[in-house]
Amino acid sequence: MSRPLVVMREEKKAPGMEEIRGEVREIVELLDRYLDYYVPRQYGFSKHTIMGPVGKLLSVLESGKLYDKDALVGYVVNVHRNTARSDYVPPEALRVLEEAVEKLIALRAKLPSRVWIKALREIDYAVYKARFAKAAERAAAKKAGEGGGEE
Amino acid sequence: MVPRELFYRALDVLRREGWHRKVAKYASAQGRARWQPLLYHALNSALTACTAADLLGVEERYCRPLFAGMLLHDYTKTRQSFQDMATGKGGEAPSKTLTPGEEEEARRILSQLGLEGWEAETALRVALLNETPARPVDVAAQLAAGPIPGKVRDAAVLGDLLVSLWGYQELSGRVGEILGRYGYRVAYHRVTQVRGVLTQIVHRALTRLMGEKGYRPLIYLADGVVYAGRGARVGVDEVGQALERELASFLQSLDPGRLGEAAFGNIVQTVLKAPELLEASPRAVEGLWSYVEAQRFVASPSVTGGLRGELARRGFRGVELEDVGAKIASAKNLFIVFKELLSVFPEHRGEAVKRLAEKLGVEPGQVEPLLQIGNTTKAGLLVDLLYPFLEKTGLLSLDHGDMVERLLSAMKAATRGFEAGGEAFTREAGMLVEELYLWVDGEPVIVPRPVKPVYEKGKSGGVELCFLCGRPAEHEAVASLTGDGAESFHNLRAGGERSGGRNKAKICRLCRLEATLRSALGFRPDAYDVYYLMPAIAMSPQYASHYWSAVSLALLGGGELSLHSPAFWRKYLDGLSPAEVARNPLSLHEALGTRAAARERLAGRLRELFGSLDLLREYGVEAGSWEEAAEKVLRGEADPGLLRDLAAVSTGGDYAALLASGNYMVVMARAPGGRDEAEASKMLRRLNRALMLYKMFHAFVYVPGEKMAPFPEPRPLGAAKVPLKADLASLLRERGVVLREGWVGFEEEAGLPAEELSEALTAAELLVEEMRRRRVDFGNAGLLPVLERPPGMLLSRLVAALPGNPLGGRNLEVVRVFLRYLDVLEERWWM
Secondary structure, three states: OOOOOOOOOOOOOOOOOOOOHHHHHHHHHHHHHHHOOOOEOOOOOOHHHHHHHHHHHHHHHHHOOOOOHHHHHHHHHHHHHHHEOOOOOOHHHHHHHHHHHHHHHHHHHHOOHHHHHHHHHHHHHHHHHHHHHHHHHHHHHHHHHHHHHHO | OOOHHHHHHHHHHHHHOOHHHOEEEOOOOOOOOOOEEHHHHHHHHHHHHHHHHHHHOOOHHHHHHHHHHHHOOOHHHHOHHHHHHHOOOOOOOOOOOOOHHHHHHHHHHHHHOOOOHHHHHHHHHHHHHOOOOOOHHHHHHHHHHOOOOHHHHHHHHHHHHHHOOOOHHHHHOHHHHHHHHOOOEEEEEEEOOOOOHHHHHHHHHHHHHHHHOOEEEEEEEOOEEEEEEOOOOOOHHHHHHHHHHHHHHHHHHOOHHHHHHHHEOOOOOOOEOOHHHHHOOOOHHHHHHHHHHOOHHHHOOOOOHHHHHHHHHOOOOHHHHHHHHHHHHHHHHHHHHHHHHHHHOHHHHHHHHHHHHHHHOOOHHHHHHHHHOOOOOOHHHHHHHHHHHHHHOOOOOOOHHHHHHHHHHHHHHHHOOOOOOOOOOHHHHHHHHHOEEEEEOOEEEEOOOOOOOOOEOEHHHOOOEOOOOOOEOOEEOOHHHHOOOOOOOOOOOOOOOOOEOOEOOEEOHHHHHHHHHHHHOOOOOOOEEEEEEEEOOOOOHHHHHHHHHHHHHHHHOOHHHOOOOHHHHHHHHHHOOHHHHHHOHHHHHHHHOOHHHHHHHHHHHHHHHHOOHHHHHHHOOOOOOHHHHHHHHHOOOOOHHHHHHHHHHOOOOOEEEEEEOOOOEEEEEEOOOOOOOOHHHHHHHHHHHHHHHHHHHOEEEEOOOOOOOOOOOOOOOOOEEOOOOHHHHHHHHHOOOOEEOOEEOOOOOOOOOHHHHHHHHHHHHHHHHHHHHOOOOOHHHOOHHHHHOOHHHHHHHHHHHOOOOOOOHHHHHHHHHHHHHHHHHHHHHHO
């Protein structure tokens, strides 16, 4: 009896970026909300400073150094405490962070690595844009306030 | 008869209802293909029904209900089930009968349009009764609806039938039958090739001739016009004469200086690329000399190495060598132009040589040898011929500038009064007739002559064909007229043969004439793109004339309205009202905040054109100053004829020409993007221009890949079509853009309908512009990288380039503007 040399097995099509847009948006919103609770020790406008602990979280996810949810949350909390003005992490921030990490892990599980890297890049820059936009709004409000005072 | 106010209001109301994103007609099969948005189908049915009502003698009081009723005649197509069916997602054809909820909505729309009581009730009856019922439920509803006069119903049926035409052959069916009952004959003309400028002339000539014969246009299509009338039959000869007249009057309307300029090709290639233009006007030769005078090859020519070496061999050195070399080079080029001119007017040759010799104080026998000079004349012979001549005539002792001036004025005088024997375009007019269908009352008057079969006897015995349109070719293609491809393959070329040299592609006489006319309008195939705008709104001849003239004037009236201007893009994103633009395209200046600049420019142009305010009274403009006159024109108070005249003489920086008829408008605009920008980015920019034109001017837009090739798709399948590379098409599809045979879909079922795509692309163009200012753009890669990178990445690139605190001082405003465009891009493109 001959055995086939090649076996064709139908696999489920992996989702592309178009299918996960909604999830990416949710994660971005959560990470953005988490960063509302993070006040850096020193203000700056570099991407590194603006992203704070979230930047570190995304790089550790990209490198694959840590896999476990608790390990990832712990890693971020440690960065938060060491770089924020106060080392206190509010429970609400922790809850939002945990939810974001959970969603990130779920997303990683269903994506091929090529799309996963692309998704991380999108999340990274989307959070950056959201944070910068907020900073710009604050600066504009402050400037308007100053202007009003002069009148 | 068309209730104009109601039309403008309807456009506004139905756009707000989102009808411009709903499908009314859909078909992709060959011969039946057309996609129409519900907004335009409704408006066109209403407008055409009103034109028909006028013809049938419907009572004036039915005008508004008929118009409003036709707006709503396909109301049930707003149902999701129909939209699903149209976009291939299942669904079903709707019945005509409105549900109680739909009826309430329809009444709400009628009330917004200002129709109440009897008018609203009649409108609802018209909406229901204009079609043969397809289902039992519709029969019952029609019986219960109550009557409307037969003439009103016939006008309504005609309105819908005419705007839903698949092909002209349908006209002999119900359209002919209904109009026949009222004693009208249906006629149509149709061209087999739509060539841009030339076909505009054909449409104008035919519409004028049919008007004189008592036929009135019912509906315009890009390739023809449908008429109704009680007039006499039209003869073939009359059509030929009408075409010849129209062609001649078009050429005479052009500036003779421009004709001369357009006739000139390249001093080292084909010197006179379109000599026939010189025959169109006696002043064209003067225009040619004026153009030549300013050219570098005459004013400051380069002295070639060969000439320099020859002069050095004869003992010339330093400044003297440069001076003599420049004089010989200028004289050589002027004699080449002179010789070429004489070959166009051989009957004047002897007289011209005699006159030139007289002016320069020599014998004609001394001029004759100079007429053998060409671009390939050896330097030795050139010096032998020209040096003694320049010395003898005293030109050599003059300063270079004075020498050129004296020689040129002698040549101008020698060629003054050159006139052709007439009948310059008789043959072309005859050929245009061969491409025409003209049917009157179901009988053919003219049918096109078929092109000869090509390969009857194998390649050697075949007919060489025009590489643009496929007619038998007669002329060699010239790159400066036809653009890239002049040295490309043609049907008789042997395999592996070299492309280049005398191995040129061939073109037919008509394509050559088209290229020549475009050239006379300032079009250069290497620098300009061609946009065909097919009106999405079925216009009456008067409205078409007014509308297109105003569009031309609006576009030409100022650089601010250039589709290439970032200032315009900003205003475009801020939101322009297409309904307002339809009312008066000149109102764009108002919307853009550029009214004052436009008024000033227009005042200057009026002053230049008319010289006296009294002359403006003929156009219904009573004004005490040029500024006041310009303001009245911008408010749309002037006679349409004035707009037409103004548009005809205007030329704007980014536009070579805009030509319009009721059928279509052809816009020749400067190619977008930087000179070396990647072609993929330019294609996206071109697509954006086309989509902007679609949104602003209510016109389906087609941009041909081959600029000179005839327009092959007079039935649009979407908002706009531009040539796209395969990878660009897949990028657009990934973002949800529907591409039907390359046409961008307008329907909301598409993830990214045409108008939203245009906003996304405009935002991307603005982002590139902002980044370019800070030198962090993507160089020649242009627009595409902006659409491929996450918005945050673009932001971080900009922020890194800002000096100091990116949120401090002036930087804050820069960042906020950038964020605004990023948001538009993100919402439309990335979501």
